Amino acid sequence: MNWLKPSWQAVLAVALCLIAVALGAITKPEAAAMAQPEASLDYPYLVTKGLMFGLLLIAALVSMTKLPAIVEALVLFVGAHLTAWLLITGINGFEGTALAPYFLVLATAWLLGWRCVAVLSSLRPVANWAKTALRLIIPAIFGAWILILWEAITRGAGIPFILLPPPSAIGARIAGSLPVLGADVRQTIFKAVIFGYVVGSGAGFLAAIAADRVPFLRRGLLPIGNMVSALPIIGVAPIMVMWFGFDWQSKAAVVIIMTFFPMLVNTVAGLAASGHMERDLMRTYASGYWQTLFKLRLPAAAPFIFNALKINSTLALIGAIVAEFFGTPVVGMGFRISTEVGRMNIDMVWAEIAVAALAGSVFYGVVALFERAVTFWHPSVRGG
Amino acid sequence: MTRNSPAVVSASKLGLTFQTNDGPVQALSNVDLTIGKGEFVSFIGPSGCGKTTLLRVIADLEKPTAGTISVNGMTPEQARESRAYGYVFQAAALFPWRTIERNVGLPLEIIGLSKAEQAERIKRTLELVNLSGFEKKYPWQLSGGMQQRASIARALAFDADLLLMDEPFGALDEIVRDHLNEQLLELWERTNKTICFVTHSIPEAVYLSTRIVVMSPRPGRVSDIIESTLPKKRPLDIRETPEFLAIAARVRDGLRAGHSYDD
Numbered sequence: 162m163n164w165l166k167p168s169w170q171a172v173l174a175v176a177l178c179l180i181a182v183a184l185g186a187i188t189k190p191e192a193a194a195m196a197q198p199e200a201s202l203d204y205p206y207l208v209t210k211g212l213m214f215g216l217l218l219i220a221a222l223v224s225m226t227k228l229p230a231i232v233e234a235l236v237l238f239v240g241a242h243l244t245a246w247l248l249i250t251g252i253n254g255f256e257g258t259a260l261a262p263y264f265l266v267l268a269t270a271w272l273l274g275w276r277c278v279a280v281l282s283s284l285r286p287v288a289n290w291a292k293t294a295l296r297l298i299i300p301a302i303f304g305a306w307i308l309i310l311w312e313a314i315t316r317g318a319g320i321p322f323i324l325l326p327p328p329s330a331i332g333a334r335i336a337g338s339l340p341v342l343g344a345d346v347r348q349t350i351f352k353a354v355i356f357g358y359v360v361g362s363g364a365g366f367l368a369a370i371a372a373d374r375v376p377f378l379r380r381g382l383l384p385i386g387n388m389v390s391a392l393p394i395i396g397v398a399p400i401m402v403m404w405f406g407f408d409w410q411s412k413a414a415v416v417i418i419m420t421f422f423p424m425l426v427n428t429v430a431g432l433a434a435s436g437h438m439e440r441d442l443m444r445t446y447a448s449g450y451w452q453t454l455f456k457l458r459l460p461a462a463a464p465f466i467f468n469a470l471k472i473n474s475t476l477a478l479i480g481a482i483v484a485e486f487f488g489t490p491v492v493g494m495g496f497r498i499s500t501e502v503g504r505m506n507i508d509m510v511w512a513e514i515a516v517a518a519l520a521g522s523v524f525y526g527v528v529a530l531f532e533r534a535v536t537f538w539h540p541s542v543r544g545g
Numbered sequence: 546m547t548r549n550s551p552a553v554v555s556a557s558k559l560g561l562t563f564q565t566n567d568g569p570v571q572a573l574s575n576v577d578l579t580i581g582k583g584e585f586v587s588f589i590g591p592s593g594c595g596k597t598t599l600l601r602v603i604a605d606l607e608k609p610t611a612g613t614i615s616v617n618g619m620t621p622e623q624a625r626e627s628r629a630y631g632y633v634f635q636a637a638a639l640f641p642w643r644t645i646e647r648n649v650g651l652p653l654e655i656i657g658l659s660k661a662e663q664a665e666r667i668k669r670t671l672e673l674v675n676l677s678g679f680e681k682k683y684p685w686q687l688s689g690g691m692q693q694r695a696s697i698a699r700a701l702a703f704d705a706d707l708l709l710m711d712e713p714f715g716a717l718d719e720i721v722r723d724h725l726n727e728q729l730l731e732l733w734e735r736t737n738k739t740i741c742f743v744t745h746s747i748p749e750a751v752y753l754s755t756r757i758v759v760m761s762p763r764p765g766r767v768s769d770i771i772e773s774t775l776p777k778k779r780p781l782d783i784r785e786t787p788e789f790l791a792i793a794a795r796v797r798d799g800l801r802a803g804h805s806y807d808d
Contacts (some may be wrong), residue, residue, distance in 0.1 A: 190658070248673075286673075362718060436638070438634045438635075438636060438638040439638050439640070441606050441632075441634070442632065442634065442638055443655075444605075444606060444625070445604055445606070445625060445631075445632040446628065446652045446655045446656070446703075447625055447626045447627075447628060448655045452655055456640075456651065456654070456655070457640065460642045463642075486599065536642075537639040537642075538642040538685070539641070543685065
């Protein structure tokens with residue numbers, strides 16, 4: 162049995178596949194057609210049924226033989242994704258008619274996809290390009306399967322559009338509403354979020370330095386700052402709209418309130434992070450307050466400050482979107498979400514959510530890249 | 546030998562009491578000490594004897610609560626502000642975000658020397674501690690011994706005549722330590738600086754010093770001062786000579802005497 166290399170995913174996949182074959186009809190129309198052989202009823206997977214089962218069984222069985230890992234991964238990749246594609250395209254026009262074998266086929270393909278990622282994760286390539294490629298491919302397959310499962314289940318089970326639209330509908334909506342989404346991003350992110358983030362983080366930073374320099378501020382400002390951070394954004398947002406008007410300025414004000422405190426606390430903590438020995442060293446050089454601040458304490462505080470910047474990058478987006486629920490010109494991501502929910506255009510809401518998630522990730526990623534460049538010396542970045 | 550030259554450090558009836566939650570702790574009491582120019586003085590004693598505290602008082606990192614002390618004829622604070630000494634800590638305390646050359650240049654930046662002057666001094670002091678070629682490395686890319694040498698270079702960079710060293714080689718292994726001791730002696734001979742050196746190793750103290758100050762705890766005080774009769778040129782194997790062993794025995798006796806009514 163030297164040529165055999167069983168994995169639990171593949172064994173389970175074969176078992177599920179055989180159960181699906183034994184159960185018969187994949188969809189209700191197929192079951193109806195089987196019940197009345199004389200009537201020529203149209204049903205899905207007329208041609209592709211055998212192909213799907215064949216692909217799954219072959220991929221599962223081939224993966225259990227002793228093959229180079231990269232070949233095994235390739236076989237599993239093709240088998241799992243081709244089947245998933247056949248399954249999703251086949252249900253077109255017959256949404257909500259899926260029977261148990263439909264979900265068994267989906268689960269089998271998923272298991273093979275899982276096995277594929279497991280095989281890829283165990284690869285230890287030498288070449289740098291291969292490492293980079295693997296670092297991208299593994300999360301890509303992982304993410305793709307979330308979308309595949311979401312698409313196949315919502316369409317197969319016929320989940321109402323209002324509850325959860327399939328990702329393909331959301332994608333189509335994004336592609337069809339680019340000008341609207343672009344205007345919303347410009348209003349919410351490029352005006353309110355960026356301005357509020359820069360001013361809020363900057364003010365928090367300066368307040369931290371002031372609190373460090375002036376003892377009475379340290380005693381007085383920190384507790385007040387703590388209270389400001391505890392203010393409920395839902396309560397503050399309408400007041401900011403009354404103070405600063407409907408346009409982006411009021412949203413920026415909410416973002417400033419939300420981002421101020423994380424920066425203040427983190428910078429205060431960071432300024433205390435330099436060691437006694439290093440501070441004594443600066444003292445032996447008769448270094449002044451500002452020299453010690455710029456040459457020792459701020460560099461030592463950089464990891465803390467970047468933590469605050471990363472926390473704030475997501476807080477700012479949440480703050481601006483929620484604030485738009487309380488009054489805004491007829492543009493903006495929060496405005497769009499609140500009105501489209503009312504009009505039952507759930508796909509547009511999801512489109513805004515997807516755009517917000519993407520924008521938030523990019524924002525966070527840029528800050529994180531910047532952090533790596535500045536705090537390259539920190540053990541958490543240079544790795545030990 | 547060097548006792549007649551002008552005093553670099555002179556302390557009389559020096560005392561320091563820390564106020565702690567468990568009541569006052571007498572870290573130093575009645576310390577009388579004069580250190581002349583060009584001397585190499587070691588402070589040795591068990592932990593808690595105040596040897597590091599004494600060094601910190603000289604450096605104006607602690608304020609004495611009794612007696613008087615002068616450094617270069619000034620108060621320690623004036624001496625610190627005129628950058629009269631270089632201080633080497635127990636750990637290298639290099640800034641990880643600066644390269645070795647920028648670490649060594651740190652005091653020069655603070656003093657406000659010109660860029661050209663800085664570069665010249667950095668080059669010279671790195672040569673002095675045998676670290677040429679490592680200018681662009683970061684501290685975490687260097688071994689512990691090299692890091693400590695870089696920190697010595699940093700203390701030498703601004704050319705103070707007094708070097709205060711607080712167990713600088715305590716965290717290093719024996720082989721590296723021997724090597725650095727040799728280099729330190731060579732450096733001392735070449736630069737004619739005054740060095741105050743805190744250690745808890747008897748061979749290290751005897752090998753390096755012209756004078757050994759033996760201290761004992763509770764309260765921290767000077768219990769003996771031993772003049773070394775060893776020549777200024779000291780190869781490593783001087784540590785096997787009867788003369789060396791005799792001095793080491795005296796230091797050990799002094800340490801034991803300080804401990805006698807402990808247990």
